[in-house]
Amino acid sequence: MKGMTLIVKKTTQLIAGMIFMYGIYVIVHGHLTPGGGFAGGVVIAGSLILITLSNGGDFMKLIKEESGTTIIESLATILVILVAVSGFIFGTKIFFNNFLPKGIVGHLVSAGVLPLYNIFVGTEVAASIFIIFLSLIIFKEESKE
């Protein structure tokens, strides 16, 4: 895949960063506003897909990218489980226990472990949607040869 013209490349370079930031915003405010891990993760994956589409497959070295993304995805899942298990260890011996201090309602740092879950779920969703996209592209590139 060769990528698109210079205009498209420059524009997506400008926009993709903002979309990425917006995804992070949705994720970290997940416990305060609508949205959260899943929605923000999809937005982040969208920005990554935008860059890949406009710049083409050679630019990204797709297969290397795919293995890195797989590792990030698995790590994020393991981190979710780790937070759940640490609720078991530090809290009252209950899996998925909300063991951190709850803070004040409406503050960014509040609600105990919920923001952590949102961040990990967001990473997981972004990585897995990006993997699906990458494997479709890799399949197309390989089947051409």
Added chain:
Amino acid sequence: MNPLIPLFVIIPLAGAFLIMIIGRFIEEFNKYFTSLVLLLLTCISFYFLFTTGEKIFVYKVGGWEPINSLPIGIYMVMDGFSVIVVCIINLIGFLSAFYSISYIKRYTAGNYFYALFCLLIGGMNGVVLSGDLFNIFVFLEISVISSYALVAFGVESNELEASFKYQILGGLASFLILFGIGFIYWKTKTLNIADIKASFSSGYNKTTYLFIQILILSGFGLKAAIIPFHAWLPDAHSSAPSPISAMLSGVFIKAVGIYVIIRLFFNMFAISEGMAVLITALGTVSMVIGVFLAIGQWDIKRLLAYHSISQMGYVVMSVGIGMILVSRGTKPEIASLAIAGGLFHLVNHAAFKGLLFLNAGAIEYTIGTRNLKEMGGLAKSMPVTSATSFIASMSISGVPPFNGFFSKLIIIIAAVMAKFYLLAALAVIVSIITLASFLKFQRYAFFNRSNNSKNHNIREVPFPMVFSMVVLSIICVLLSLLVIPEIRDAILTPAINILTDPVKYSTSILVQ
């Protein structure tokens, strides 16, 4: 709250994703790690088997206590019935994973295989332990989607075709189940099984109730491959890699199909005679038709897959007879006997059908074909495979003193005592036809003269495969001990009590 219960879900899930990371850097990590994980889970499940008894353990995930005695969180429930199924899942899972250590050499991408295997186990454990309907659905999807991928693992045309067929019918089943769950939520405003029971007991609309029951029965019936819904099973179970076939046929259709049907129709819905007769009829039909479809097959794994349908028919029929008697409210001891026969046969079937699929895998591993006509004379070159498959064949055909004989005997006695003479006669006839078809398997695979010149230098399969087959055949013989009243009282009776008592499950969960 017993903190060990969620481990059945956490450990396989964490294991699956650890394999995806560490397996990339350390070769052979996936094989030994999966076997170790499943061995640990088997030990925990046997600990529960010997300690649960009549107790019901409830685990509230996240520590959400009920408000005004209405459950609001996710409940995990371990009782006498689910502990039996959890034991089967993890034990057969461990043996299949250990068997795969050698078998997986036929395939590439071992990491994906073992990660999907762990997800399959985690999903099934979740289905069995979950105490509310929506989590049953979520875990069902986890295990079913990984089984789609595992069926297509060989990525050749027939495997992809089987997986595609399985996905379409499985998707239909998931849709029916979700539709039914939606109806239940609409009517009762709750998803907790115990709470739904309590909510239905205060009155319901008969038409909607029947519609929900039909939706749930056809959805889970598709997963359990009871006869009108069986079309995907022979393809899917015969195309998968053999350890996966053993898991799918030995455990999967029970854990996500039969278990849920029995659990919901005994403990969630009020037992009605019409529904009980329908379930018995479905069981009888699959018992009879399954065996007639099986006897003409020449592909070993297809033959075994059709026999799964037939043997599951025994379980469903026997439990259905118990259900009819419970709904009539007469002869409770015969109802218990019928349900005991069904559960006993369910456990036995996991052992011998798992073993038979592992045998089929061993044959395929050495001579590279599944066609019975191309085999022959394997008894001399593969003595262990031959001996273990003989034990399994005799077990499934109901020859004493193996386990299948006792469970079929209990089923037939219960049917006679409940005055269902036709069903008892059919059970005997089906058992004889099963014996005929397994004699055919034995003769063509092991005792016929070999008509293939390249069969001279075949040897016995490697140690991990031999180990799994021998352990399963020992289990086949040992399971006959469940017929002794003391052992049966310790293991099967708690499960029967929780099924036959209409309110025990729901009340004892709601008060905790």
